[in-house]
Amino acid sequence: MYSTTLKEEIKSDLKSILSAHRYKHVLGVAKAARQLALRNDYDPDKAETAGLLHDAAKQLPLEEMQELARQSFGDRLDDAIMTNGGLLHGYAAVTVARTKYHLTDEEFLAALAHHTTGAEVMGTLEKIIFVADYIEENRDFDGVEHLRELAAADLDQAVLAGYDSTISHLLEQDKLIFAGTVINRNAQILAMQKKGRQKNG
Numbered sequence: 555m556y557s558t559t560l561k562e563e564i565k566s567d568l569k570s571i572l573s574a575h576r577y578k579h580v581l582g583v584a585k586a587a588r589q590l591a592l593r594n595d596y597d598p599d600k601a602e603t604a605g606l607l608h609d610a611a612k613q614l615p616l617e618e619m620q621e622l623a624r625q626s627f628g629d630r631l632d633d634a635i636m637t638n639g640g641l642l643h644g645y646a647a648v649t650v651a652r653t654k655y656h657l658t659d660e661e662f663l664a665a666l667a668h669h670t671t672g673a674e675v676m677g678t679l680e681k682i683i684f685v686a687d688y689i690e691e692n693r694d695f696d697g698v699e700h701l702r703e704l705a706a707a708d709l710d711q712a713v714l715a716g717y718d719s720t721i722s723h724l725l726e727q728d729k730l731i732f733a734g735t736v737i738n739r740n741a742q743i744l745a746m747q748k749k750g751r752q753k754n755g
């Protein structure tokens with residue numbers, strides 16, 4: 555399903571539609587996703603393919619992203635997401651994956667959709683792509699090394715640190731913070747607390 559042939563086809567398509575900088579980032583995310591999958595008992599080819607496709611709609615005009623997102627989500631997305639390409643492109647990538655590559659696996663599509671916003675409940679692949687986007691080898695921001703260390707040790711801690719990094723960065727820049735990110739961060743903390751309680755009996 556997530557074969558070398560498919561990955562090569564996707565890479566060749568992306569190379570022609572993305573800037574060199576974005577294409578390099580995408581290859582970095584695919585590589586990081588593969589490594590995180592191997593560390594977390596997940597299918598590495600599926601994770602690598604999701605890494606390749608996560609930004610497939612990133613450089614389209616907002617109107618095209620909106621049209622693509624509507625094809626998969628109808629009017630279910632918040633206006634705050636629908637009007638912000640930075641938040642919307644992952645949801646638009648779902649339609650690219652479905653229509654261009656005939657990928658229909660729900661876990662796979664959710665990982666594309668939620669790679670920027672996160673979600674209140676995330677499965678392993680969603681977490682892998684969310685974290686890979688921060689830690690891939692071309693990223694160079696304050697705190698990236700710490701995030702890489704967390705990701706190597708504990709995927710859930712890295713997800714939380716990812717939310718924190720985005721929120722801090724937006725605060726520093728006096729930018730709007732999509733409220734869903736704060737809600738999803740709280741849900742991640744509660745899920746980690748619950749898991750800790752279960753582990754400790």
Ligand SMILES: Nc1ncnc2c1ncn2[C@@H]1O[C@H](COP(=O)(O)OP(=O)(O)O)[C@@H](O)[C@H]1O
Pocket residue numbers: 609612640641669670671687720724730731732733735
């Ligand atoms: N909670 C949020 N509120 C507002 N903007 C956000 C939020 N989360 C991410 N963004 C912005 O959306 C854009 C896309 O983020 P992201 O998908 O992580 O980047 P990339 O596509 O480069 O990997 C970034 O400019 C980021 O700052």
